[in-house]
Amino acid sequence: MDTSELLIDAHSRIREVVHDVVADLDDTTLAARPADTANSIAWLVWHLTRVQDDHLADAGGYEQVYTADGWHERLGLPLDAADTGYAHTSKQVALVRLSADQLLGYHDAVHDRTVEFLKTVTDEGLDRIVDHRWNPPVSLGVRLVSVINDCDQHAGQAAYVKGLIS
Numbered sequence: 001m002d003t004s005e006l007l008i009d010a011h012s013r014i015r016e017v018v019h020d021v022v023a024d025l026d027d028t029t030l031a032a033r034p035a036d037t038a039n040s041i042a043w044l045v046w047h048l049t050r051v052q053d054d055h056l057a058d059a060g061g062y063e064q065v066y067t068a069d070g071w072h073e074r075l076g077l078p079l080d081a082a083d084t085g086y087a088h089t090s091k092q093v094a095l096v097r098l099s100a101d102q103l104l105g106y107h108d109a110v111h112d113r114t115v116e117f118l119k120t121v122t123d124e125g126l127d128r129i130v131d132h133r134w135n136p137p138v139s140l141g142v143r144l145v146s147v148i149n150d151c152d153q154h155a156g157q158a159a160y161v162k163g164l165i166s
Helices: 003-022 027-031 041-060 071-075 090-095 100-118 140-165
Strands: 129-131
Touching (some): 003 041, 003 100, 003 140, 027 041, 027 100, 041 100, 041 129, 041 140, 071 100, 129 140
């Protein structure tokens, strides 16, 4: 197994969890929150997908699926196209009301684009600096692991919320 195959496998496992959590849930269940300040399944899946889309597009030098493929308009959320959900207030979390088809459609489109990008990743490319705003600057390898970690945690949170409310 080479580096790109390993990274694709990690993202594919996240996709499997997302599908297991979201499939067959109605809009009300997806938007349900176990407490007033908690995140819903819809928000968690939208957010993890936005982070993956945003961060990998930036690292890979391509336009986000959210804007390039019209997902911002299709989802119709009252949020800026650049919004990834980072630091959302409880009120903003409540705005993310999406169907299973919308969530899975966007997630699958991002996953497909992620796989295309990851097929190009080589061991030598992992040291390339992709974000100079941090000290130390962030390499591609660190960014890829960070995205996997963040998405995996949020997918697990979505599964936990599903267990609490269903």
